[in-house]
Amino acid sequence: MQQLWRWRKLWIVVAVVLLVALIYNTSQPRERLSFVERGLRDLMSPLQFGLTRITQAVGGVFDALRDIRSLRQRNAHLESRVVELQTEVYRLSELQRENAFLREALEFKNSTTHELLAAEVIGRNPMDWLSTVTINKGANHGVKKGMAVVAGNGVVGIVEEVTRFTSTVLLAIDPRSAIGGMVLESGDPVLVEGDADNPGFFILTPLDRDTVVNPGDVILTSGLSRLFPKRVPIGEVVGVEPANYNLSFVATVKPFVDFTHLTYVFVVLQDDIM
Amino acid sequence: MKITAMALLCLLALLLQTTVFSALPLRGSYPDLVTVLVVNLGILNGSYEGAGLGFVAGLLADLLVGRFIGINGVALGLVGFISGAAAKRLYRDNYVVPFFFTIVGTWVGRVLVLLGMALFGETVQWNLHLVRYIGLSGLYSALITVLIYRRFVKLNERIIYWDELVRRTG
Secondary structure (H helix, E strand, C coil), X not given: CHHHHHCHHHHHHHHHHHHHHHHHHHHCCCXXXXXXXXXXXXXXXXXXXXXXXXXXXXXXXXXXXXXXHHHHHHHHHHHHHHHHHHHHHHHHHHHHHHHHHHHHHHHHHHHCCCEEEEEEEEEECCCCCCCEEEXXXXXXXXXXXXXXXXXXXXXXXXXXXXXXXXXXEEECCCCXXXXXXXXXXXXXXXXXXXCCCCCCCEEEEECCCCCCCCXXXXXXXXXXXXXXXXXXXXXXXXXXXXXXXXXXXXXXXXXXXXXXXXXXXXXXXXXXXX | CHHHHHXXXXXXXXXXHHCCHHHCCECCEXXXXXXXXXXXXXXXXXXXXXXXXXXXXXXXXXXXXXCCCCHHHHHHHHHHHHHHHHCCCCCCCCCHHHHHHHHHHHHHXXXXXXXXXXXXXXXXXXXXXXXXXXXXXHHHHHHHHHHHHHHHHHHHHHHHHHHHHHHHHC
8 A cells, every 4th residue: 555655647647648648548438338328318317217207207397387477467357458459349349230221211301301400319217118218419419399309220319308409208118108190002091199009009090991001011101290201210010900999000110210229310391380 | 335335436426427317408518417426525524535536536536537637636635625624614514515515526526638739739619618518517516415415424324324333343
C-alpha cells in the first residue's frame, strides 16, 4: 500500500492518460456503444420508463388543473357570446316580423285612397286581452276618437280614447263593437259585431231578409259608415246557424287579423270626425 | 456502505434528472441534480470525497446519457474537489454557501464539459449554451439546493453514522 502511495504521481499520470484516451476514443464516431453503456442503459430503462410515466400522469393532472382556469374563462366568454347572439337572433326575428308587416302595409297603403297613420301597439288590456289595445299615436299625431284602425290584412277596431301621445283602440272583436259590412260574393249588407259567446270571433247578422251567406264567404267593410274605408277585409264565414226572432240566421266569422299577435296598425285619418 | 449509498444517490439524481425534471423546465433550462449532489457532498465531506463522487457521478452520467465517456467525470470531479476545498473555511450551515456554490459549480462544470467537447473536435455554440442554458440552469439547481439542503445534511450524517457502525461491527 505504501509503495502504491509512493508512486501516486505516476498513477495519477497513468490515470489521466487513460482518461484522455477514453474520452478521445469515445469522441470518435462509434459503431456501437460499449457493453458497459448498454448494460447501464438497459438496467436503468425500466426505472426511467416508470418515472416518466408517473411524471406524465402527475403532469397531466397539473395540466388539467391549469386548464380548468382557462376553460372557465373561455366558458364565461362563450356564455356571454351566447347571450349576445341570442339577443341578435331576437332582434333579427323582430326585424323580420316588422319587415313582413311593412310589406303588407305598403301594399295596403297603395290600395287605399285614405290617409293612414302607422302606429305600434304598446299595450293591451290586462283584464281582457281581446278587448282593447293601446297604440303609440295620439292627439298630437292627429288621431281622434272614433277613427278606424286597420292592419295590413284587415279591420282592427275603432279609436275609443285619445291622449296626447297614445290612443286606446276598441278591437272589432269586442262585443261592444259593430261594423257595417258586406258579403264579397253577393254584395249584401251585413252587421259584424264582436261575439260575446265566442271570444276572438265576429257574429254576423244580415240586414236584408234575402241575404244568403255560406261558409267560406269573405266579409268586407261596406264603407257605408264612412269610418272604415270601403272594402277592407273583415273575415271569413266559418259557420251559419238559424237565428231566433225574425232574422233568418246568424253566422260566425273568423277575423283575418290575428288579434292575439297584433303589433303594428294603421289609423285611418279622416277630417270629418269631431 | 458509504460508497454504495453514494452510488445509489448518484443514480437516483441521474434518474430524476432525466425523467421528472425533464418535464419541469424553467424558461427552457433544466436543473443539474448531479451537480447539486456533487457540490453539496463536496461542501459537507471535503474535497477528496467531492472529487471521487464527482468523478463517479460524472462517469455514470456519461455512460447513461453522454457520448464522450469520461468528460463529465473529469468536469464533475473537479467541481467536487473545488467545492470541498473552497468550503473548508466557510460556515456551511446557512443556505448562502450551498446556494452560490451550486450556481458556480453548475457553471464551471458545464463550461468544462463544453471546453472538453470543443477540445475533442465537437462544434460548440457558445453564446446559446452559455447564456440560455448554463446561466439559468445554475440558478434552477441552486434553488433546488436551497429546498433540499437541510434534509441532505441529515441524510449525509445518517450515511456516515451507518458507515461507521458497519465498519466497527465488521
